[in-house]
Amino acid sequence: MINFNGELLFEENVKLSPENRGFKYGDAIFETIKVSNNRVVFWEDHYFRLMSSMRMLRMKIPMKFTLEFLEQEILKTVAAQDSDTSFRVRLNVYRRDGGLYTPKTNKIHYFIDAKPNTYVTKDVYIVDVFKDFYNYSGLLSTIKTNNRMVNTLASIFAKENELDNCVLINENKGVVEVTNANIFILKGNVVKTPAYTEGCIKGIVRKKVIEIITKNEAYSIEETTISPFEIQKADEVFITNAIIGIQAVTNYKKKTFTTSFSDKISKSLRVLEVTTS
Incomplete structure (x- = not known):
């Protein structure tokens, strides 16, 4: 399940427009986050880095984008998965469709994707x-x-x-x-x-x-x-x-x-x- 602007959808039902600015211009940012035992690891640090990045890229931060709101959206997404393992979560924020290099708006969309964290430290690297x-x-x-x-x-x-x-x-x-x-x-x-x-x-x-x-x-x-x-x-x-x-x-x-x-x-x-x- 993918969290698309707060709505949980099956992956095959997530549709991105050809005008998606993340696709066309790389006009998007993301956080890769570890969730373990229903706990978002180092969440405050991730949150404040995300806010700083959005401000630097002149994205309009929604009023609802509080620390608590996004944490709950992440945990909601994790809870919808068919697994109880540690998770690798990607929170993606991108400017809404429209415009060429100059966007029509600085408002954003977001989606959250959660996959089981399968990384195992290697003895030889x-x-x-x-x-x-x-x-x-x-x-x-x-x-x-x-x-x-x-x-x-x-x-x-x-x-x-x-x-x-x-x-x-x-x-x-x-x-x-x-x-x-x-x-x-x-x-x-x-x-x-x-x-x-x-x-x-x-x-x-x-x-x-x-x-x-x-x-x-x-x-x-x-x-x-x-x-x-x-x-x-x-x-x-x-x-x-x-x-x-x-x-x-x-x-x-x-x-x-x-x-x-x-x-x-x-x-x-x-x-x-x-x-x-």
């Missing part, structure tokens, strides 16, 4: 750099818009080369993220992750991991510029998103990484998942 196209730096790249062509092409490249993921770089050859997650590297007692100015998504779990590391006096955290060469010199590398939590990277080019630090952070994150709204 291999990544390499995708060099064909850049993920350009700048604030617009930090928003989860429907325009994900670089991510799509990098994912195809990874599949063709028997990789689990690819590192995306920007026009300055700096590391941005991987195709579906933020990236962290550990060297000694210093943890680094690309700064927002590099063009990385404002990840919810990225934020939580930074909070966890900041509270650990044995390590320091830097949001900065990272070169692909630094990945190869790192002691550990891991990636983060709302669905996988933390996935340790074990192999990059000819380098093999340990995973003890990322394992510890993953345990701390699981505690936060059940104690933070």
Whole structure:
């Protein structure tokens, strides 16, 4: 079942117009959200990121789009599924039909799709750099818009080369993220992750991991510029998103990484998942 503007519909009954702006122009944003045991994980963070993105893209936020309203719409959608497992939920918001590049209205439609979360952390996880196209730096790249062509092409490249993921770089050859997650590297007692100015998504779990590391006096955290060469010199590398939590990277080019630090952070994150709204 799909939640289309508050109405639960079977997938085959959901009809989008040829004038849909998300389809024609990528004029849409989305949140990928984990729901576990009928609980929307890190919901407040997702909600405020969504509101910030809508404001940045000049979408008109409906009065009813409160924290409580959207949470209930998500849970209503999950309750309509034929499963009681953990869910991967996509909340999509797009500008209503009409106009060319200039829209006729800034009012929005939304739909919510829920699928069972089947991701299992891998013991061996291999990544390499995708060099064909850049993920350009700048604030617009930090928003989860429907325009994900670089991510799509990098994912195809990874599949063709028997990789689990690819590192995306920007026009300055700096590391941005991987195709579906933020990236962290550990060297000694210093943890680094690309700064927002590099063009990385404002990840919810990225934020939580930074909070966890900041509270650990044995390590320091830097949001900065990272070169692909630094990945190869790192002691550990891991990636983060709302669905996988933390996935340790074990192999990059000819380098093999340990995973003890990322394992510890993953345990701390699981505690936060059940104690933070």
